[in-house]
Amino acid sequence: MKAFRMLHRSFLLLFAIVIISIVTLVHVSISTIVAEQSRAQQQSLSPAISLIVEQLLKPLHVSEVLGKSQEVEALLNAEEVDEEAVFRVLQRLQSEFDLFFFLASEKARIQYDADGSKRSLTEGDISWYFKYKDLPQDKVADIGKWENPHFFIDIKIFNDYGEFLGFFGIGKSLASFVSIFETYKQQFGYDFLFVDEKGDIMLSSDPALMADSSNFTNLSELTWYASLPKAVQQQRDLNNKLVTIEHEDYLIAEVRLNQFNWTVYLLSPLQERQSEISQGFIISVVTLLVVIFSLFLMVYHLLYYFRRDINAELIIRTTHSLPPREEMESYYQKLMSQHNAVSIILVDLDNFSQLSDTYGRNVADGVLDKVAGYLSGQLNQSDVLGRWSSEEFIILRPLFGPHDAFEFAQQLRYGIATLSGPDSQPDAKITASFGVSFTAIPRPMSEITINAEDALYQAKRDGCNLVRMQLIE
Structure with missing residues (x-):
């Protein structure tokens, strides 16, 4: 029994020495x-x-x-x-x-x-x-x-x-x-x-x-x-x-x-030498403490998959690559050759400069992305959405007449007004004004957009968050 106790104490002492050494x-x-x-x-x-x-x-x-x-x-x-x-x-x-x-x-x-x-x-x-x-x-x-x-x-x-x-x-x-x-x-x-x-x-x-x-x-x-x-x-x-x-x-x-x-x-x-020292240190500790190493592996893998899921959410950013103003002319010509009639809707975010000055450029860009995403989700397969200026969008809508385009713009106006702001500023108020025009005969795109812009300016003058239409006489 005394020998057993001595052996037991030796193991305890050895274990203590190992712990102190580690x-x-x-x-x-x-x-x-x-x-x-x-x-x-x-x-x-x-x-x-x-x-x-x-x-x-x-x-x-x-x-x-x-x-x-x-x-x-x-x-x-x-x-x-x-x-x-x-x-x-x-x-x-x-x-x-x-x-x-x-x-x-x-x-x-x-x-x-x-x-x-x-x-x-x-x-x-x-x-x-x-x-x-x-x-x-x-x-x-x-x-x-x-x-x-x-x-x-x-x-x-x-x-x-x-x-x-x-x-x-x-x-x-x-x-x-x-x-x-x-x-x-x-x-x-x-x-x-x-x-x-x-x-x-x-x-x-x-x-x-x-x-x-x-x-x-x-x-x-x-x-x-x-x-x-x-x-x-x-x-x-x-x-x-x-x-x-x-x-x-x-x-x-x-x-x-x-x-x-x-x-x-x-x-x-x-440096490579530091990495080698760190790896050698980790291997020696893992060799002495297999249980801790196993727990470390389990926690590491849990954190890895958890981190991967979080990162997948964090790196996804809502961006919309829309054709710029210069490319919309070719889309317009193509639609006119196919359908002979096109409605044009101009969308301008209200008080965008004030929004950018109040909340910063990141929030303003987030608003643009959110509105672009909403507009993209409301269009038909034949419609074309593009950028018209820094805070303006343009929609080319064939197959439908001017009154249908006007009603469609009213739906978009209401939908944008119900959008919440970006995640960083969910209370930011978003509204937009709309200008609508239409042609049923071949005309230069600039002639229709001038009327749509006049209608848009009228909506701005009348108080914003409105839809106005101006047809070519």
């Missing part, structure tokens, strides 16, 4: 891994900060310095803008700094670009100018010019009396950022994510995540981000977090860009 091994291994990760993080931050300074802060400094020059102020403060002088200055600056420059005049309400183009600053058509004009800050960073997306820095210009004269700004093509980021990625092996305060990805070393046609990818749409704990996602504190992307481990470093109110996330791949 705990010590865990502590030493974690300390080593953390030290290696910290060293790798510090090594990766230095070139990353150099890139940020060269590609973002330097253009910001250039735009601020040039924006305070008397030359720019004089151009914007003149009673009548000397367009030749404006283009001459912009083209000279572009040649000197290899950047895209522009001036937006408050007096003339015209934007002048270094490439020689200009555009009228009309409220409702050019939203950025009026949106940023009312902001308290004197400089704004944004993405725009969607036919060739650019990163812009907009600087407010004032005269000596504090009167607002307009904007002076710098732009860089997103394509140039992709090339620069690719070079850094090949050299140092890490990825960049530049994220604004709403979680939208403004710049990235992954071209697939770059903004396109005013659509921004949000952090919540990324699989690895969606797998993080909810508390981490809400606080968006990713510094020193370890994530898995396409079966590779990455360590995240976080840098604040207060000048733009952005956060830069640097995703550094762990």
Whole structure:
């Protein structure tokens, strides 16, 4: 019996030694891994900060310095803008700094670009100018010019009396950022994510995540981000977090860009040696604690399938690829050749600019997607839905006369008014106005749309959330 008790105590002592050894091994291994990760993080931050300074802060400094020059102020403060002088200055600056420059005049309400183009600053058509004009800050960073997306820095210009004269700004093509980021990625092996305060990805070393046609990818749409704990996602504190992307481990470093109110996330791949150390440590622990390993496998697989189901829901985003205004002409010609009669319905979201200013661009885009999805679900097989402008849709409806088109538009108007807002703002009120026209003989599409637009403007004048029809005499 005494020998049995001694053997029993020996087993207990051996078990205690094994547990202490495991705990010590865990502590030493974690300390080593953390030290290696910290060293790798510090090594990766230095070139990353150099890139940020060269590609973002330097253009910001250039735009601020040039924006305070008397030359720019004089151009914007003149009673009548000397367009030749404006283009001459912009083209000279572009040649000197290899950047895209522009001036937006408050007096003339015209934007002048270094490439020689200009555009009228009309409220409702050019939203950025009026949106940023009312902001308290004197400089704004944004993405725009969607036919060739650019990163812009907009600087407010004032005269000596504090009167607002307009904007002076710098732009860089997103394509140039992709090339620069690719070079850094090949050299140092890490990825960049530049994220604004709403979680939208403004710049990235992954071209697939770059903004396109005013659509921004949000952090919540990324699989690895969606797998993080909810508390981490809400606080968006990713510094020193370890994530898995396409079966590779990455360590995240976080840098604040207060000048733009952005956060830069640097995703550094762990070195092969670190991975080998981690795998050896895991194998040794699993060998000693088979039960814990089995429990770990069970929990891991449960979390994996649970995470996969959640990610499948998170990454699905309601988007509707509709033909643009330029392509609708060919659809119209095809329908006229087949049916000899077509009704045209123009749909314009009411107070869309106010909605965007109140809730932000993401909510406004969500409203557009929701309305597009609703309209798509109400059409017949022969109908064609397309985009007419930033917040307008066009419906080509053959086989039916004008009065049927009018009643159909009334149904759509009521249906849109009953829609709830996007998930982030379900209480946002959505309404739309409609303009209807019709032709039963071959006519240019522009002739019918002019009447439909007149009817739409009449609906707007009469109070919005209405349907009006104007037929060709």
